[in-house]
Amino acid sequence: MTSPIIQIRQLQKRFAANGADIVALQDADLDIAPGEFVTLVGASGCGKSTLLRIVGGLEPASGGSVSVDGVPIAGPGIDRAMVFQHYSLYPWLTVTENITFCRQLKVHRDVSTLSDVESAEGRADALVRLMGLSHVADAYPNQLSGGMQQRVAIARALMARPRILLMDEPFGALDAQTREVMHDLILHVSILEKTTVLFVTHDVEEAIYLAHRVVLMAPRPGHIAAVHTVPLQDHRDQDMKQTPGFIALKKQILAGIRETSGMQTNYELLERLGQNPAP
Amino acid sequence: MTVNLIPRRPLWAIRGSLDRRIHWLIACCGLLLVLLAWWLASTGGAVDPVFLPTPPLVLNSAWEWLHDGDLLGDIAISVYRVVAGFLLSAVLALPLGVLVGTYAPVKALFEPLTDFIRYMPAAAFIPLVMLWVGIDEGAKIAIIFIGTFFQMLLMIAEDVRRVPMEQIEAAQTMGADRDEIVMRVIMPSAKPAILDTLRVTMGWAWTYLVVAELVAANSGLGFAVLKAQRFLQTDKIFAGIILIGLFGLATDQCFRWAHRRSFPWLYRR
Numbered sequence: 001m002t003s004p005i006i007q008i009r010q011l012q013k014r015f016a017a018n019g020a021d022i023v024a025l026q027d028a029d030l031d032i033a034p035g036e037f038v039t040l041v042g043a044s045g046c047g048k049s050t051l052l053r054i055v056g057g058l059e060p061a062s063g064g065s066v067s068v069d070g071v072p073i074a075g076p077g078i079d080r081a082m083v084f085q086h087y088s089l090y091p092w093l094t095v096t097e098n099i100t101f102c103r104q105l106k107v108h109r110d111v112s113t114l115s116d117v118e119s120a121e122g123r124a125d126a127l128v129r130l131m132g133l134s135h136v137a138d139a140y141p142n143q144l145s146g147g148m149q150q151r152v153a154i155a156r157a158l159m160a161r162p163r164i165l166l167m168d169e170p171f172g173a174l175d176a177q178t179r180e181v182m183h184d185l186i187l188h189v190s191i192l193e194k195t196t197v198l199f200v201t202h203d204v205e206e207a208i209y210l211a212h213r214v215v216l217m218a219p220r221p222g223h224i225a226a227v228h229t230v231p232l233q234d235h236r237d238q239d240m241k242q243t244p245g246f247i248a249l250k251k252q253i254l255a256g257i258r259e260t261s262g263m264q265t266n267y268e269l270l271e272r273l274g275q276n277p278a279p
Numbered sequence: 280m281t282v283n284l285i286p287r288r289p290l291w292a293i294r295g296s297l298d299r300r301i302h303w304l305i306a307c308c309g310l311l312l313v314l315l316a317w318w319l320a321s322t323g324g325a326v327d328p329v330f331l332p333t334p335p336l337v338l339n340s341a342w343e344w345l346h347d348g349d350l351l352g353d354i355a356i357s358v359y360r361v362v363a364g365f366l367l368s369a370v371l372a373l374p375l376g377v378l379v380g381t382y383a384p385v386k387a388l389f390e391p392l393t394d395f396i397r398y399m400p401a402a403a404f405i406p407l408v409m410l411w412v413g414i415d416e417g418a419k420i421a422i423i424f425i426g427t428f429f430q431m432l433l434m435i436a437e438d439v440r441r442v443p444m445e446q447i448e449a450a451q452t453m454g455a456d457r458d459e460i461v462m463r464v465i466m467p468s469a470k471p472a473i474l475d476t477l478r479v480t481m482g483w484a485w486t487y488l489v490v491a492e493l494v495a496a497n498s499g500l501g502f503a504v505l506k507a508q509r510f511l512q513t514d515k516i517f518a519g520i521i522l523i524g525l526f527g528l529a530t531d532q533c534f535r536w537a538h539r540r541s542f543p544w545l546y547r548r
């Protein structure tokens with residue numbers, strides 16, 4: 001394995017909420033290779049978002065470390081872009097203005113030469129076309145469907161050529177058909193841009209279809225329970241979801257989630273209720 | 280024969296909406312109903328016109344006010360007081376509200392204090408204002424300021440706090456620093472809500488006019504109402520109150536128009 005781009009070591013996160021001390025993340029270790037697509041799955045509350053937000057620099061760690069290219073992170077940086085589930089677009093800006101938002105910021109303006117400006121304009125155009133947004137380039141976000149809005153959010157995140165793309169259930173609010181289209185789009189883009197992707201989802205099928213590796217997390221306290229390598233070639237297509245390897249892995253991960261979620265169904269009780277219907 | 284191809288929207292759907300025409304029709308009915316009730320009650324002879332003047336009497340008194348009195352001067356000075364008090368509030372409450380809504384220490388410093396002061400009745404400050412500011416224009420403006428500023432500050436802080444965290448964090452991951460987040464994300468995101476807050480507090484500024492003109496005034500709509508009260512000129516009291524209401528309504532509509540003009544993305548679908 002080439003040297004990892006992200007190194008997570010003994011990562012810990014505690015929250016103090018109403019006097020109680022919640023351990024959201026305990027002793028998490030993970031290496032992610034450049035260009036790798038890694039998905040995080042697990043029962044709700046197992047620390048997926050927390051892990052992602054620490055890597056994004058939006059949340060400080062309580063212990064352990066996260067390094068990017070060997071440098072410990074301290075806060076957000078333009079090398080790590082984030083895509084949220086919703087509410088992150090700027091409704092007062094058009095699609096194009098949203099995508100080029102980062103150009104207005106000092107970090108990008110200070111180093112601009114004329115050719116930088118030119119290439120930025122070219123890149124914005126390319127992203128608009130790549131994401132299929134040409135016909136809505138001048139529309140405002142609230143005129144777009146949920147799927148189109150997420151395309152804008154992804155394009156905006158990619159605009160500054162981040163090396164790492166962090167996504168927290170980005171397709172969680174979309175319908176199944178739109179989600180499949182988005183899967184192929186994000187795979188295509190991540191290969192094209194050679195972006196490393198860390199992707200949180202609660203949909204196991206999505207997790208397997210997108211990833212090189214699926215990280216299974218478990219709650220109380222939040223930790224990494226298993227890491228599964230996906231036995232599929234890099235170029236994915238929807239038919240692979242029917243292959244035995246895919247189905248077996250899906251079963252295995254689902255069982256893992258069920259085991260750790262602590263939400264067992266009491267079948268005995270259900271059965272008794274079925275036999276004696278309430279009067 | 281014409282056939283209406285667009286199905287009628289049901290009138291009584293929960294949270295339903297109405298055609299514009301029907302909406303205005305019903306709104307006018309509401310106004311006319313009150314006017315009619317007033318007219319009937321006052322002309323029936325059952326009520327002494329000193330208690331309830333007839334609409335023509337009120338119109339007549341407004342006419343006299345315009346011709347023999349100084350209606351336009353009263354309007355001008357009252358508009359000046361309301362606008363000046365309101366602008367003073369806004370100029371201070373805007374930056375302070377943004378800071379209170381953004382930074383926890385500023386919030387801790389100002390919010391409990393403001394919460395406390397805003398329950399104090401503005402009218403009760405009149406003696407203090409006269410003592411501190413004097414009895415000229417400044418005093419009237421000060422009363423309107425006291426009546427609006429504290430509410431405005433808290434509401435603007437709340438508008439700012441309602442900016443989705445995702446918008447802020449997205450900017451952080453794109454490399455925005457603190458000032459850029461305030462100026463390029465929080466401000467533009469909260470602007471529509473802030474303009475709405477200004478519209479609502481402007482309405483309150485108008486309601487404080489009569490209170491403000493209790494302070495040694497000798498002109499203004501509120502003052503005219505107070506003077507008419509002394510002479511039991513109920514028709515002029517009515518005229519004054521209705522005029523204040525109309526000016527309040529007019530400023531409200533101006534704010535709404537400005538809202539549609541300034542934030543077109545909110546009205547596009």
Ligand SMILES: Nc1ncnc2c1ncn2[C@@H]1O[C@H](COP(=O)(O)OP(=O)(O)O)[C@@H](O)[C@H]1O
Nearest residue numbers: 015017022024043044045046047048049050051
């Ligand atoms: N800001 C916070 N304050 C207190 N507790 C939090 C906070 N954020 C997350 N937690 C807690 O940390 C745990 C993990 O949360 P999260 O990472 O959001 O889980 P997931 O994304 O896997 O559903 C949960 O128990 C949650 O209640």
Ligand SMILES: [Mg+2]
Nearest residue numbers: 048049050168
């Ligand atoms: Mg989450």
